[in-house]
Amino acid sequence: xxxxxxxxxxxxxxxxxxxxxxxxxxxxGKFTSVSANYSRLLAHERFEIIGIHxxxxxxxxxxxxxxxSGGEILILSxxxxxxLSSDFAARLATHLATYDVIGIAGTTRIxxxxxxxxxxxxxxxxxxSPDPESGQLQTVLLGGEPLVVPGIQGLDGVFMAMRRxxxxxxxxxxxxxxxxxxxxxxxxxxxxxxxxxxxxCRDIVLVHExxxxxxxxxxxxxxxxxxxxxxxxPASWIPQDGARGSFFATxxxxxxxxxxxxxxxxxxxxITQANAVLR
Numbered sequence: 001x002x003x004x005x006x007x008x009x010x011x012x013x014x015x016x017x018x019x020x021x022x023x024x025x026x027x028x029g030k031f032t033s034v035s036a037n038y039s040r041l042l043a044h045e046r047f048e049i050i051g052i053h054x055x056x057x058x059x060x061x062x063x064x065x066x067x068x069s070g071g072e073i074l075i076l077s078x079x080x081x082x083x084l085s086s087d088f089a090a091r092l093a094t095h096l097a098t099y100d101v102i103g104i105a106g107t108t109r110i111x112x113x114x115x116x117x118x119x120x121x122x123x124x125x126x127x128x129s130p131d132p133e134s135g136q137l138q139t140v141l142l143g144g145e146p147l148v149v150p151g152i153q154g155l156d157g158v159f160m161a162m163r164r165x166x167x168x169x170x171x172x173x174x175x176x177x178x179x180x181x182x183x184x185x186x187x188x189x190x191x192x193x194x195x196x197x198x199x200x201c202r203d204i205v206l207v208h209e210x211x212x213x214x215x216x217x218x219x220x221x222x223x224x225x226x227x228x229x230x231x232x233x234p235a236s237w238i239p240q241d242g243a244r245g246s247f248f249a250t251x252x253x254x255x256x257x258x259x260x261x262x263x264x265x266x267x268x269x270x271i272t273q274a275n276a277v278l279r
Contacts, residue, residue: 016093019047020071024061025079026053034079041088047071058157059172059183066167075161080209083159084256091204092161095148100196101162101188103155104206105142110189110229111237113182113222115154119239121275124149125156126202126264128255130209134248137207137255141245143200144272147264152198157184158208166196176228182221189229205259207252243274 021038025031035049050068055061062076073096085091095102105125107115116123124143131138143149170191177183192198226233245267249255257263 016045016089017072018070019045019073019075019092020065020069021047021049021075021077022052022062022065022069023049023077023079024052024055024058024065027079030079034077034081037082038075038077041083041086045089057174057178057183058180059174059177059187062183063172063174066164069164072164073161074164074167075159076157077160078158078208078210081158082207082252084205084207084252084259085203088204091201095199095201096161096163098197099150099199100166101155101160101191101198102201103152103158103160103188103198104201104204105156105158106149106152106188106198106200107154108149108151110153110185110192110232111234111239113185113225115156115185117237117239120242120244121240121278124152124200124202126205126259127158128205128207128249131248136248136250137252139245139247139249139255139259141202141264141267141271143268144243144270144275145265145268147202147261147268149200149202150197152200153189153192154185155188155198155200157187159204159206160184160188162191166191170194170196173228176224177221179217179221181218182225186225186228193232202264203261205256207255240278242278243271245271 019042031051038049050065052061052065105127107118107122109118109122111118126141128137128139172183173186177186247258
């Protein structure tokens with residue numbers, strides 16, 4: 001069960017740290033499915049899966065899950081995802097040897113209450129979701145090179161992995177974000193402001209079964225976020241739409257094949273060149 005691990009300089013020494021996967025879920029079927037996905041991918045690691053099934057909010061649930069956990073590496077995960085990358089454990093170890101917090105979607109510039117608010121060329125993700133019209137899986141690629149993006153200021157909470165020390169020192173604001181929105185942007189932005197190194201890792205291929213819900217409740221938490229960070233946000237911002245990548249697939253295997261590094265790099269290069277005029 002032991003394997004090579006890493007330190008802050010990236011050197012691989014000793015066994016990999018224990019991993020705690022924390023999932024807030026009220027759906028037994030989704031929890032079983034996502035737990036099986038993680039169990040398969042982490043089969044050769046020291047890991048535990050902690051389910052929080054009565055969270056009053058995601059900030060409160062994750063806080064409780066972190067307190068219960070014993071891992072040096074924490075994964076905070078939605079229950080409606082499946083990770084397709086078979087080498088997920090190795091990628092996790094490699095990225096957290098360099099960065100303190102990683103995700104699969106985020107921005108290098110926080111300008112409002114959504115990581116998407118900044119527009120191009122500040123948005124980065126690689127994520128697949130079911131298209132409601134065709135029933136196929138649509139993969140969206142935002143942002144140009146590099147594949148693993150440093151200097152991130154805010155992350156989407158669909159998947160976040162981090163060093164335990166960051167989770168404990170930054171913590172979640174369960175008083176302000178007492179529902180199921182904006183807890184992620186608040187946490188990741190405060191981690192960035194505290195000097196931690198955040199990255200979007202687009203070499204972790206992931207399917208998210210939900211497209212998200214942006215309703216009046218979500219808008220209320222956006223207002224809370226803007227009020228909390230009012231002194232740090234620009235008074236006005238006009239986002240721009242640049243070049244982006246997208247394709248449809250009929251299976252997880254096809255998604256994975258088309259998201260291999262050698263297939264993505266030419267597309268990332270084209271996006272970089274096209275979006276250079278936006279800076």
